[in-house]
Every structure is written in C-alpha cells, then in structure tokens.
Amino acid sequence: MKKTYYITTPIYYVNDSPHIGHAYTTLSCDVLARFNRLEGNDVFFLTGTDEHGQKVDKAAKDKGVDPQSFCDEVSLRFRDLAKFMNYSNDDFIRTTEPRHKKACTELWKRLEKNGHIYLDKYAGWYSVRDEAFYQESELVDGKAPTGAPVEWTEEESYFFDLSKWEGKLLEFYDKNPDFIMPESRRNEVISFVKGGLKDLSVSRTSFKWGIPVPGNEKHVMYVWLDALTNYLTAAGFPDDMPTFNKRWPADLHMVGKDILRFHAVYWPAFLMAADLPCPKRVFAHGWWTNEGQKISKSLGNVIDPIKLVEEFGLDATRYFLMREVPFGNDGDYSRARMITVINSELANTIGNLAQRTLSMIQKNCEGKVPEVNLDELMKEPRARVLLDLAQITLDEIYENGEAVIDSHIKQCRFHKILEDILQIAVNGNMFIDELAPWTLKKEGNVKLMNEVLYTLAETVRCIAIMLQPFMPASAAKMLDQLTVPANERSFEFLKRKHALKSGTALPVPHGVFPRFMEGEKKA
Ligand code: MSP
DSSP states (O other): OOOEEEEEOOOEETTSOOOHHHHHHHHHHHHHHHHHHHTTOEEEEEEEEEOOSHHHHHHHHHHTSOHHHHHHHHHHHHHHHHHHTTOOOSEEEETTSHHHHHHHHHHHHHHHHTTOEEEEEEEEEEETTTTEEEOGGGOBTTBOTTSOOOEEEEEEEEEEOGGGGHHHHHHHHHHOTTSEESHHHHHHHHHHHHTOOOOEEOEEOSOOOSOEETTEEEEEEOHHHHHHTHHHHHHTTTTOHHHHHHHOSOSEEEEEGGGHHIIIIIHHHHHHHTTOOOOSOEEEEOOEEETTEEOOTTTTOOOOHHHHHHHHOHHHHHHHHHHSSOBTBOEEEOHHHHHHHIIIIIIIIIIHHHHHHHHHHHHHSTTBOOOOOHHHHTTSHHHHHHHHHHHHHHHHHTSTTHHHHHTTTTTTOHHHHHHHHHHHHHHHHHHHHHHOHHHHHHTTOHHHHHHHHHHHHHHHHHHHHHHTTTOHHHHHHHHHHTTOOGGGOSGGGGSGGGOOOTTOBOOOOOOSSOOOOTTOOOO
C-alpha cells in the first residue's frame, strides 16, 4: 500500500553561502526521499531557507543591503545548490513568503488561545550566532557552550510556558522510543529535559526583521519559533487542511546534532501546546571536520561542495559522503580517503564489474543478453550463490515494507547499505575471475559462458537499481546500458520475475565510474 512519507531538512540560514554541512544534511534526505519513492511511497521532500532573525539582519547590514534583497540573493544560492547536487526536493520554502507568515501567525494565535504565551521581560544572555538564549550556568568562559559569543539582553518579551512541558515531553519520549535517533542523542535530550526547563522567550523587540506578533507589532517572533513552523507551512497549514492532514505529522526531521534541542524539545512542546500532532522522528547526524580540523570560516577551511563536485564528480561525491562515515557519527573529510574510495570502490569494484560484464557480452554474445534458462540456471550452485546474494541483500534492505523500516533505512545506516551493495560487486568480480568466461568460449563451453555472463549482467542490474538513491545519474547510465525501461527501475523490479530477458540487444558499453587521476576535472 502507498504510504505518505514527509521528510524535511533544516532550513538554512542565509547569512552565509552553502557549505559541506548543508550539502550533507540535504543529501541524506535526498537519499531517503529517493528510497521511499522507489518503494512506491508518496513522498514529500522539503528543504528551504531560514531568513529572519538578528543574525540575517546583521549580515545584511554588514553588506549594506536591505534584508529582503540580501535574503533573495543568498536563498537563490541554496536553491541552485539543490539543483547542482541533484536533490529531488518537492518544495523549497522561504520563511519570508506570505504562506509562512500566515502559518506562524496562526500557530501563535493557537498558543495564545490555549494560554501558553504571556508577556514579561527577558534579562539574560543571547547568542546571535546560535540564535539561542543561554542561562548563566550554561556559559563556558563567558561564551555559549558552542563557543559562540553571547551578549547581555534585556527587553520586553513574550514567553512560552516551556517549564510546564517537562513531564509531558518525558512521557512523549517514553511512549515514542524512536522519536529521537540515534539512541545516544535521545539519552542526551532526556537528561537535558530532566534537568528542568525554563520558560522560553519567544519574541524580540530590539530589531524588526521577523514576523510580527499578532496584536502587538512592536514584537517580532523569535526566529526559532518562526523557523520550526516552516514544516507546517509547507504541509499546507493553515489554509489547506486536507493536504496538511495527509502530510502531517512529518515522518522525519533530519537535523545536525547542534540543532537537536530545538527540534526534540521546543518543537514537540509548541505542537502539543497548539493541539497539533508531533513529528514521528528526529534524526541528529554528526559533523564533518576537514583533514582532522574543525571547519570554520576563521580557519579558512570551509569545504565548498561545488568545488568537490567539480573535482571528483557529482555521484562520486554523493557516494563518498554517504559511505565514509557511519551516519550519526562525526566524520573527517580527507582528500586522500576520497581518492581511495573513488578508485577502489567505484572504479575498481562496481565500475569494473559492470564494464567487464558488458564488454564481454558485447564481444562474445553479439551484444545481446545471453540465452539462458533462468530456472535451470538457478540450479547452478555458483550462479545461485551470486544471484541470491543480491536477493538477500534486497530482502534485508528493501523488501517487506516493515523490514525496510526496521533495518538499515530506519537507522539511517547509509554506509552499511553501500557496504552491502559493494560486497555484491566484490563477489561478482570474484565470480568472473573464478569462472574466467573469456576462456569458456574458446573451450567450446558456450552454455556455461552464457550462464556466467547472464548471471553477472543480472547482478549488475540489481546493483544499479539499489544504487539509484545514492548515485541517481550513474545508476541510470548503468540501467540504460542494460536497456532497463525507465518504468521498471523501482524496487519492485528487483524481484527475480523481472530479471533480464535473454536476447535483448544491448548498446556498446562505456565506463560509468572512471578512476580519479590527479589534475583532471569532472563536473
Ligand atoms: N536555520 C537553522 C535551522 C532551522 S530548522 C527549523 C540552522 N541553519 S544552519 O544553516 O546553521 O545549519 C543547517 C545545518 O547544517 C544543521 O543541521 C547543521 O548541523 C549542519 N551543519 C553545519 N556545519 C556542519 C558540519 N561541519 N558538518 C555537518 N553538518 C553541519 O541551524
């Protein structure tokens, strides 16, 4: 049955150009969105930009431009990055859009009506870089725990009664053990909430760049209340409730570990207070360092995803980012590792298997899928082992609805999925070496040669179908070379009954994963 699947990225601050962190978060969502589409689910994949608040206001002022045109320009760069990285987002939301102002105003009114908002005065520390309030006790050497500078702030402010939500939140985490992932992050959040919550300041008066508080336009809404609401806006809230009810609650909010608290504590509290359902899951991934060093503008070691792609190619970059680090952990970008992974896994293993198989078919089978009797072939133990390996991997990863959710995908174990796919290719290459199909024809054993080459081609088909979420363009090239029709590439078609048809004419093959040679550009 078709399920709806609503997945979101954080919306990105427009104070800065996109970097590897942004590209990484969205890439992981793109992989999940594509996965779900290939499983036949009705996917809604959202990304966008976070444009209000003091940080963006200040960045615009520093540039000497009005905030709106500043946002227009930087937001466009994020939109361009999405196209450039081949992300398949269904919507791109900007918090300066009228639809979003409407949603925020409506949410505010509901919170107010339900008695969760009151007017008082804020006196405390604020970090513009983090757009977060900090208690004195949280400061480390006079700075935010994130290392960001803080400033003393005193102003009239509306408050949300967060302190009252401690028990409800703990109950919610308890009833929904998978709400926060990975497990270690869940434990962090629970102990934070158990430590006690203070009411949260949810409006500012010292600047104007935000959504006005309904009924008191001296105040603009706190940028995190504004930003989090984007997930409701894009789902249709409040004007298109039929669509909203279909999409909401979101299946997954993907976030970096630094913004987990906003999504796993404030957000469910706001939603419960407004009588709206909470999202099903928040997954917090780790951070990248660059050659062992923390990435920062001041160190000048920010990784530009566009440069990576220009040098290594888009799909190789996508593969590396999802393959190198167990998702959820911090990871280190190393140029040497990138080259090793591209050459050993993509070029020498997957690429080599496809290229060897297809060129042997071209040369020895008149460029047609070899003639075999598939039922008989499955009785051949060595072929069966290889074909089953693909099948078992698929069963574990992709089939049986729940099994998918329960295994790698639910845990976002992208590296593990790629490892499993790679293992099939390793076995495929061993199979070629062992059975040496090039000698079989010479020895007059055409039947066995056909069986070996067919088995390999079918293995390549399965590998390519499975690689689609990670490397859509390269997987499509592989499937084109096997003449698999565009409407036969979903996971349903991994099943053996959809295996390659003997006699199908194949085009002359060309390599899909070239070796990386220093000095060559591959956009
Ligand atoms: N605007 C807020 C999110 C609001 S969502 C309702 C925000 N924006 S951000 O642009 O600063 O960050 C967006 C994402 O980039 C975060 O998930 C963050 O974890 C991620 N990354 C920033 N630097 C990163 C790395 N070095 N490595 C991996 N991800 C990192 O926060």
